[in-house]
Amino acid sequence: ASVLPILVHGDAAFAGQGVVTETLNFSRTPGYRSGGTLHVVINNQIGFTTSPEEAHSMMYCTDMAQAVQAPIFHVNAEDPEACCWAIKLALEFRIKYQRDVVLDLVCYRKHGHNEGDDPSFTQPLIYAEIREKKSIAQIYSDKLISEGLIGEEKVEQFRADYTEKFDIAHKKAATIAMGEMCPVHGRMRATEHLSAVPLERLEKVAQALLQYPGDFTIHPKLKKILEKRVETLHQGNGIDWGFAEALAFGTLTLDGCRVRLSGQDCGRGTFSQRHLLLTDFENGRKYRPLSALGEETSSGSFEVFNSTLSEAGVLGFEFGYSSVSSASLVLWEAQFGDFSNGAQIVIDQFLASSEQKWGQMAGVVLLLPHGYEGQGPEHSSARVERYLQLCAENNMTVCMPSCAAQYFHLVRKQGSSNYKRPLVVFTPKSLLRSVDAAAKIEELTSGSFQPFIETPFNPEKSPINHVIFLSGKVYYDVARTLEEAAISGVKVIRMEQFYPFRSDVLEKLLAGSSPSTFLWVQEEPKNMGGWQHARTYLREFLGAELTYVGRPASASTATGSLRRHNFEQDQIMQEILRIVKN
Structure with missing residues (x-):
């Protein structure tokens, strides 16, 4: 149109x-x-x-x-x-x-x-x-009368007719009962679609990543990277974050979905992890390998655009795009999650509350790189706490997937949903190439996104005495710490979806166990991250208090010293061991 x-x-x-x-x-x-x-x-x-x-x-x-x-x-x-x-x-x-x-x-x-x-x-x-x-109406009517184009009586008739329309509307408005702006707000539920994909469909997408026009010269190093990715699919394991994402985008395109990704440097990816917008090594021409998949469908397409260095303007544009193209999967990626605060007005006024205020639906996805690796206060935190503070009435979904398979299913779930809320995804940095976070082929050809993931650490088959709740990449540090110390009687539960809180799923994971201690572990300072949100929901669900393990409250999101960061990280692990050994 x-x-x-x-x-x-x-x-x-x-x-x-x-x-x-x-x-x-x-x-x-x-x-x-x-x-x-x-x-x-x-x-x-x-x-x-x-x-x-x-x-x-x-x-x-x-x-x-x-x-x-x-x-x-x-x-x-x-x-x-x-x-x-x-x-x-x-x-x-x-x-x-x-x-x-x-x-x-x-x-x-x-x-x-x-x-x-x-x-x-x-x-x-x-x-x-x-x-x-004088009023403009008076000035203009006097002009028309003086030029002999209209009479005084006609002016009065125009004015009377105009006033009557307002009077009728005003009286009608007084008789209309106050109702909800959007009767279905917070009550609609998306139709669940299978996010798993047959192997042959994944292979079709993988091959598209290696097909270029005959006159296109790909960078020699990048060619090896992409070929190695496709090899992991054939090997059945080691599918990294960027490849899993490409497979999700490609299969959605084949399904007939319009996929649009934008953000600063998003074609290559801030961390050189994506490579869905290729540049000819000899002439600088651009090519999007996944776009060819859209030619095989009547409605599917894939687009990726490097945006200007803008947060508020670009996110506002993408919000609007997703609201009028509701069948599309529209994603905006911040260069670092820390920088998304440049779009805070759009997030507060539109993304979080447009459905409640105006009945305005939008399914825009925010990809916000987040994680503590010692990069300092401007490159560590996407301000998880701010998004969680905005959550109410099922207005949006907020997730922190901890592995490539989870991210694959989450993207496909959002893209295939018939009812799209805004989706906020805290994506990792250090996990992008992590072997531990990589996916196996069977995790993509079967299964679905899980709001919680449980992992028992119990080599001695002891009763579960301690349950550790956490989210994101800190899981891998905790898992390594527990394994090295040969700890038993501990269950770690990753909260992959902060909101909506899926108590029904968690109830099944905790059935049959009676732990004495519940911990919440996070890398962020106590006044940030998921602590306050998780504590509110978990305390009510468990009927018990949680023990906080993490950095103390801080005015800054993170220390600027790598040595200090490593010390703080080690202190968190030592505190976990102190609690679970007692």
């Missing part, structure tokens, strides 16, 4: 909000072209109480659009005919050149910001003039 994007701005917001600049900047980039957006700026020359000289440093509030060479029409909004002429010309330009265009309606705000406060406190001079002005 043809779409005409129209954005309505305030003058102070157009000049002052960074998301406007971000959006203008990517308006001509691959993956974000919309065929031109019409920007209508309601320029009432005031921002709440802020005057133009305080609101921007430019001559006009719209000068920002000059950066993308968008034509800007400054129009006297008291002249309706000039406004009509300008918008007609703007649309003709947009249709012909497929470029953004800006209409700056220079007007005034008759009352205060909320029509209740007194604007003369801060702008006394301009409001002295505004009080003396």
